[in-house]
Amino acid sequence: MAVKTSAALDKRGLNDEQLRQIFRNMLLQRQLDNRGFQLNRQGKVPFALGSEGHEALQAGAAMAFERGKDILAPYYRDLGLCLGVGLTPYEIMLSLFARAADHNGGRQFPNHYSSKAAGILSFSSILAAHIPHAVGAAYAIKYRQETGRAVLCTCGEGTTSEGEWHESLNFAAVHKLPIVFLVENNLWAISTPVEKQMAQPEVWRRAAGYGIPGKRFEGFDPIETYATVKEALDRARSGGGPTLLEGMCYRFLAHSTDDNDMTYRTKDEVAEHRKSDPVPRFEARLVEAGVLSDADVAAMRKDVLHETNDATDRAEAMPFAPAEELYTHVYEGAWQPWQ
Secondary structure: OOOOOOOOOOOOOOOHHHHHHHHHHHHHHHHHHHHHHHHHHOOOOOOOEOOOOOHHHHHHHHHHOOOOOOEEEOOOOOHHHHHHOOOOHHHHHHHHHOEOOOOOOOOOOOOOOOEOOOOEOOOOOOOOOHHHHHHHHHHHHHHOOOOOOOEEEEEEHHHHHOHHHHHHHHHHHHOOOOEEEEEEEOOEEOOEEHHHHOOOOOHHHHHHHHOOOEEEEEOOOHHHHHHHHHHHHHHHHOOOOOEEEEEEOOOOOOOEOOOOHHHOOOHHHHHHHHOOOHHHHHHHHHHHOOOOOHHHHHHHHHHHHHHHHHHHHHHHOOOEOOHHHOOOOOOOOOOOOOO
16 A cells, blocks of 8 residues: 655745644634625624635734734734734624624724734724824834834735825835835725726835835745745844735635625636635645645634634624713714814
């Protein structure tokens, strides 16, 4: 009987446990994504967003994040990044269900996570509005002469058309701030394709205009993502200044539960990109390399489903915020404009 040999896998400095953590993050992202859409269709949550197609990019980038030191300034599709830096499925579900125990007080705009403990910066729904705040955090790190820390700031490719994005990159470059700008290019700015969004379709090339390094990488590969983001973060932490990264991926689901993506793209296009789905592709690589067995994968999937079910049930059972909390953390002092 022939002995099956494991295929070589370039781990880029990652150990097997870290690879398993990355894969579990990817499974958890997909499970929570599906749960959000299911709950919306059941009428239990009013709105949900999906990160399906971004799993590898976000799980790999999260592994490069230094917990307790770095700051994450995410955008609304960064479920996996937030999970990877310390947010729990229960906290995700509290946000979806708009319960009082949510970090944002139950104001139900999903994926608008914030957590001081996890180093996740609060942000606005307005595209690019969080990027000047991320640059401000990086400026504070430099002003305080702190070392070994950096800001990881993410956005979609559509956001790079906003004025705040350009102003922020210019400011960060001039002051050589410890920040990495990670653009998750999924080819669709809601319903606008890349070719109608920008004349230069390769976002990373704009880095030269700011005098900073830029790089495009395969966002469907979590190992390549990890290595690329880690290199940029290490550079930022050591005083080397900002970097512009562009991770290529694809958005498999509609923009949100309120969007019908079949009005602007075809099923055939989505199906073609599904052939490169990062979740089964990475699973196959890990099994082939002997990092996971088929039984390990089955057990992990079962565990992820159990964790998602438990988080869903616990969060749904929690109370809503009382009406008198409506203006808490919104206005300082009296909220009435005439006072």
